[in-house]
């Protein structure tokens with residue numbers, strides 16, 4: 474399996490190279506050259522299999538000869554062993570034909586664990602074979618950083634350095650980053666906001682001397698291996714509700730478009746998905762783009778579902794690449810307009826193709842809180858604000874097919890918003906009930922590239 478860039482100008486890479494590289498050198502994102510398909514019999518045979526077995530069968534065609542079957546099976550086993558639910562991604566019923574896919578039973582209580590835990594094990598397997606050592610750096614507004622630290626803690630060939638805005642992440646999120654005691658984990662509290670953190674990470678990647686001296690690597694949401702890991706639960710959920718005989722719909726709380734793009738890949742692999750519904754909060758650029766064709770940035774307004782507060786949705790580029798018939802130059806043109814003019818217009822033909830697969834909707838702050846309250850009253854399920862956005866949009870998009878809504882975080886990660894909406898205190902699961910007692914380790918640093926780079930040099934193992 475070979476990987477090509479969405480902008481058509483970067484070298485074609487293997488799975489392992491694409492995973493270690495992240496962003497393509499032409500600024501594009503790597504996608505598989507072809508999408509493997511499963512027969513109806515292959516899909517039917519997935520029903521009732523353990524999550525790890527489905528993961529192996531779905532992902533195996535994408536990894537080429539990077540790992541032997543035995544190696545890949547043990548990578549998958551290690552990735553999911555610390556999940557707090559035997560099903561890994563259990564499905565619960567919300568209404569007559571509406572189901573919730575709970576993706577928050579991983580170590581940091583958000584769906585990002587599915588991809589990050591796998592990528593940690595993939596990196597470690599690849600680096601221990603080559604004898605190389607890398608420094609993963611990332612900026613976070615909360616969820617990504619904690620998932621990355623949890624995935625890479627204690628791995629011998631990796632240091633992980635996470636920059637977060639001092640005083641601007643929730644207490645649960647901060648503690649998840651500052652309480653791991655392993656020496657290869659480095660949490661840096663930057664005197665600045667999330668954009669400052671992201672800008673300093675970019676600066677580090679552009680400082681080639683520094684980049685090479687510490688072996689900088691990134692694991693942000695554009696990494697193909699992260700998308701791939703998320704394809705798996707679309708198959709486990711749909712087959713447990715009767716696919717391939719029955720068609721199902723999905724609604725996904727969306728920010729960077731990684732999670733819903735994984736659903737699109739599942740559909741292209743042959744899973745009978747009717748529609749994929751993009752659910753946005755008040756930062757609704759994707760809803761506007763899919764319903765009108767205009768992708769126009771308007772600034773970000775903070776919401777109670779902060780992981781969806783975006784205006785540049787990186788993985789959307791992968792969907793554009795396909796609806797433009799894999800024309801890298803056309804995609805590059807739109808991305809240049811985004812950068813220079815703050816937006817672009819999707820062509821009629823491409824928009825039509827986009828709308829054949831994707832529907833969309835939005836939820837205001839009030840509607841989100843209302844949905845948390847009514848869902849709790851009617852079903853006893855306590856939703857996090859991100860999942861509530863999707864439940865609201867899903868209700869508007871119901872057809873005769875079963876609707877599966879993705880629940881992307883545990884309500885205990887957003888206790889204040891949940892309490893305000895439905896009066897419930899959402900407790901942390903038992904396995905992390907002592908999070909508030911564990912001791913923290915964090916380094917406060919100025920919003921200054923030289924100071925941050927020096928810290929990285931000092932702290933990482935040699």
Ligand SMILES: *Cc1c(COP(=O)(O)O)cnc(C)c1O
Pocket residue numbers: 583584585616617694726727728729730731732733780781859881882
């Ligand atoms: C990251 C995140 C999202 C958005 O997922 P994308 O793949 O970026 O679209 C939604 N909900 C939660 C809780 C998240 O952490």
